[in-house]
Amino acid sequence: MNDSRISGQVRIVGAGLLGASIGLALRSKGVDTIVHDASPGALSLAIDYGAGRAAAAGDAPGLIVVAVPPDQTATVVAQELGSFPDALVTDVASVKGLPLAELRAADADISRYVGSHPLAGRERGGAISARADLFVGRPWVIATGNGESTRSVGVIEDLVLDLDAIPVLMTAEEHDRSVALVSHVPQVIATILAKQLSAGSERALSLTGQGLRDTTRIAASDPQLWIQILAANSPTVVDILRSFRDDLDRFISTLDQPAAQGARRAIAEMLAAGNDGVARLPGKHGQDRRFSRLVVMVDDTPGELARLLAEIGDAGINLEDLRLEHSPGTLVGLAEISVLPEVEAALVSELESRGWRIAEAWK
């Protein structure tokens, strides 16, 4: 069966994590998916893995997805535009401005090119790590504003929707600024923080908790990939790193004189600014200020939580976010519920009328 929005053949060039994952997802929707890789070994692995079939004479793909390393992206996109004069070509590189500039410089037919970037990945690369659900619920940027046709953008949107991802339309410039902030700078900072651990004793590191693990997790990422990403987006990344350094200098000079007039207040303000920054993250549990939160006390059994949610459903109220605090040893569990502010009052009275105990919402 074919339940995809995309019609016709899709050719994927580059059989790594992203290319193979796209192939797995498209084939699961019945799309005739061709996969190609300069490395015969990588190609056969991806085909064995179910990411698609090998290219054959007479292939006429309507859409080509280039999923090669960033510094090869423009070259391969230009080749594919030349080899398939009727195909629309996209790529999935993490930087969008540089490939576009390189394609222009190479005089490629960019009227058939629409760059894109799925915000998804794993620390492990290669087809072996591929999964059809890699993109589920993740944003996928489609770079617009370069004279591409509405129809072309629509085809890429269909691809993104077929992969259960969320299309986000941005110019290449807005994309590169955005990912510098939410992805490239965090990578650099996590890397430098992790580097400091080389000075630590085994005994010191034995005290490591989840906080340090989380803060440094992405520092385990592949250097070869990240050199390319950082170099391709360096001006924007450097701007934000300089702002970070200014704040760090301020923190150091303040903390160096903790007893000085106003020092504690200055530290408190910086810590609060960090709170505010985290609070801006979308869907971040317990932080999203678009929603009102309540904490309902629930007997610590699965049946009780199901009953609570069923009764919220009966009231026609939709949960925006929910978390169960299962606290072994306590007499109650806590269900923290986020709802749209306009329904909070109705939910409170509904729950209280049904005998639920509502604890004070988190600050």
Add this chain to the structure above:
Amino acid sequence: MNDSRISGQVRIVGAGLLGASIGLALRSKGVDTIVHDASPGALSLAIDYGAGRAAAAGDAPGLIVVAVPPDQTATVVAQELGSFPDALVTDVASVKGLPLAELRAADADISRYVGSHPLAGRERGGAISARADLFVGRPWVIATGNGESTRSVGVIEDLVLDLDAIPVLMTAEEHDRSVALVSHVPQVIATILAKQLSAGSERALSLTGQGLRDTTRIAASDPQLWIQILAANSPTVVDILRSFRDDLDRFISTLDQPAAQGARRAIAEMLAAGNDGVARLPGKHGQDRRFSRLVVMVDDTPGELARLLAEIGDAGINLEDLRLEHSPGTLVGLAEISVLPEVEAALVSELESRGWRIAEAWK
């Protein structure tokens, strides 16, 4: 029944997250646990929550655990030493050198004081966040080298073992150096990184992935607590922050000239040093190792989540943790479920047989 190593009464002063969690765990082992707090409201919440009983005339605790904010620790420890002349007193403050110095300056009887520090916590405080298993498998430093008796250290070790934590003996100085590296500096860096997000547009932040969430998670921590911790350990924290800044300066100047001779190699070496730092962390990085996690796609409509939980309940499987992640722009929510590893396989097949779609893209 009483299956604890600790005998006699334990008095806990300070009914916040740590004090209430210690109380929950000791009571589950049958220890006569007295909880006290300067705030009647906090005290009654902790008692309602099961953390212990109120103090009574004739109480004769053999061990007192002071779990108050760092800047009150020395004062309260001195008071307790005075009020209970036969009791051994410990504290759980995140810094060990300063309270000891303050107790010496106050001429307290430190022969009955052994400082300690459980490496456990949560972004949220208060008894309402307490869990009896907060300390399971976590290191718990016992500060030695101040003329305390072997018997006293043994009593604190018994407390730590009763809470299923791991005793680690260190001097106060080694402790403070170690936590600066693995806890205090990561807090500052996460805070400054999160602060940079204030410059980001909503659209930019909509591209946020798990990497940024993890890297900034601890920046949501309580400023009032962290001012005290950072001020109390500032010289050591500042030393490491200066080393971080030197590396950041190097990164910025290199990335500012990415085409310069040797620039890419220098970036690669810094990224590799980050890899090496993460590799030094004990254990697997990632989520709570006590639980297996899976992500189930749930139609974002009233009642769907209730149906999922009801069906998990029907399967006789108990949730350890549950979170609904709202996916902006989609009608699908992602329910992140944590269960004991031994039931994961059964849960997956149960849910799939009932038609639920299981994603793991964020693992």
